[in-house]
Amino acid sequence: MPWRSPRVRLEDAAPAILRAPGGLQQRGKLEVLSLNGGLLQMSSTLEQGSRLNLLFVTQTGPVLGAVEMLPPISAERQPFRFVGIEKADQGRLRATVQSFLPAVQEAWIEKYRAATAKRRPERRGFFSFLLRSFLLLAL
Numbered sequence: 001m002p003w004r005s006p007r008v009r010l011e012d013a014a015p016a017i018l019r020a021p022g023g024l025q026q027r028g029k030l031e032v033l034s035l036n037g038g039l040l041q042m043s044s045t046l047e048q049g050s051r052l053n054l055l056f057v058t059q060t061g062p063v064l065g066a067v068e069m070l071p072p073i074s075a076e077r078q079p080f081r082f083v084g085i086e087k088a089d090q091g092r093l094r095a096t097v098q099s100f101l102p103a104v105q106e107a108w109i110e111k112y113r114a115a116t117a118k119r120r121p122e123r124r125g126f127f128s129f130l131l132r133s134f135l136l137l138a139l
Contacts, residue, residue: 019054026043
């Protein structure tokens with residue numbers, strides 16, 4: 001199974017600006033982010049396959065990258081993938097994603113603990129061992 005870049009949901013959707021080569025701009029909010037792409041909330045979606053420049057600001061600084069728009073998942077939400085990003089912007093993107101990972105991992109661990117706490121393991125004590133031993137000897 002190929003490795004998948006961790007996805008982080010931004011607590012407060014970060015403002016983002018998409019800029020087409022012709023100069024047209026569209027504003028949106030970045031909801032989910034990974035090293036490979038993310039999910040934007042916009043007033044209207046863009047054509048699948050459109051190549052644009054995306055600018056958004058994170059706690060580590062501004063990130064500018066070339067993106068390709070993927071098929072919309074709703075009338076207001078559309079995923080994208082990075083197709084080009086400078087090394088400095090890649091570093092800020094990586095730092096941003098990594099800053100959210102401890103919280104994501106903790107949430108997953110708590111969810112796992114809650115699921116396993118509901119399941120009661122079968123208890124096998126010494127008494128049941130003796131009872132089974134006597135039954136085997138009786139046969």
